[in-house]
Amino acid sequence: MRDTTVTEPDVTDSDDAPTHKPSRVPWAVAAAALVALGLIPWFVAAPGDKDTSAVPSTASADAGFARDMAVHHQQAVEMSFIIRDRTSDEDVRRLAYDIAQTQANQRGMLLGWLDLWGLPKTSSGYMAWMKGDGHMGHEPKDGSLMPGMATNTELDQLGKAQGKDAEILYLQLLTGHHMGGVAMARACAEQCEVPQERQLAQGMVDAQQSEMKLMADMLKERGSAPR
Template sequence: MTDSDDAPTRKPSSRGPWAVAAAAVLVALGLLLWLVAAPGDDDTSDVPTAASADAGFARDMAVHHQQAVEMSFIIRDRTDNEDVRRLAYDIAQTQANQRGMLLGWLDLWGLPKTSSDYMTWMKGGGHMGHEPKDGSLMPGMATNTELDELRQADGKRAEILYLQLLTDHHMGGVTMARACAQQCEVPQERQLAQGMVEAQQSEMKLMADMLKDRGSAPR
């Protein structure tokens, strides 16, 4: 589907290539099985505990990623700009894929997928200088008020707000992923976390340029 399929006054349909983001979890599970099938000679005695950095990062980042996917689907319907929609599609697809991997690991480890104690897995019990905002669960996450504002915005205003919210979101995600890269014990999870750091830093640079083009900047 292309935007030209709709009348000029209508927002793009929810169908089309965006469905790949939802299907990405299925691809992730196939990759997950390959990753876990080749960890070395370790046995089930090496499965992380529920209080480990490995499990904590998997639980918390799955929640963190879900909001990025949600915001990306919101902006899809609030702008016709191809560059913003392309970025949002890439973020939704990538983070839905990674979220599937994280939840799949928790399944294989036989550990809970949810916890009320966010971020306690990070050494020192803090957020390493990036505190969550009032009303948000973790560093970088948008509040419900901000999500409602994004849902109500249109055009350039929606684009700017999305790029600013996602920049904040990526900053918090990079903080968490760096902590896992240092603290997690499962090699595949450390590798995934380091990949998140590099990819999200690159996306933040792109978003800063896109904000500058719109006469704005990260918050």
């Protein structure tokens, strides 16, 4: 089974991206930055404050979404780096770079929230936080931990494909990946309690739906379609 441990992605490429290495900043500086940007309210910025009523519980939708979407995003970043090495098409490479940058940044934000809340970053049950049966019917296997995620076999296929074949497979896998991500983000937009997290989730819904339309057009140009 593919190692699902999440690591900090290096969203760089010596050919077409500026060199940037993630830095380790003190917790207080990171917290202050998130608060200043309005990405986390001041009253939940510091775990252990006297007023902890606004800090989500480990079983909450807020924490569950942050944990699960961090894993979901990590695979999109991985696939985007794979395709940038398998094609010379500038449109596909540009899309892959944009997705890698955006989702790596969002993933860092989600993990940062979990740090600030003093909650674990690993999940004992993917998507268990979602109300209703939206998470049912998916059996984690072959590296596909949540709906939309590619399997290890599909990732291996992408890593071996070249040119147009690689472009089509990437666009198809990312379309399915986005569909699963949109369902998760929509659930958080409805269920999460922290306003900033709901806002981020809704932004994911809007952006990924737009990207799915773009990818459908790109697939059509290549004589293919979403799966």
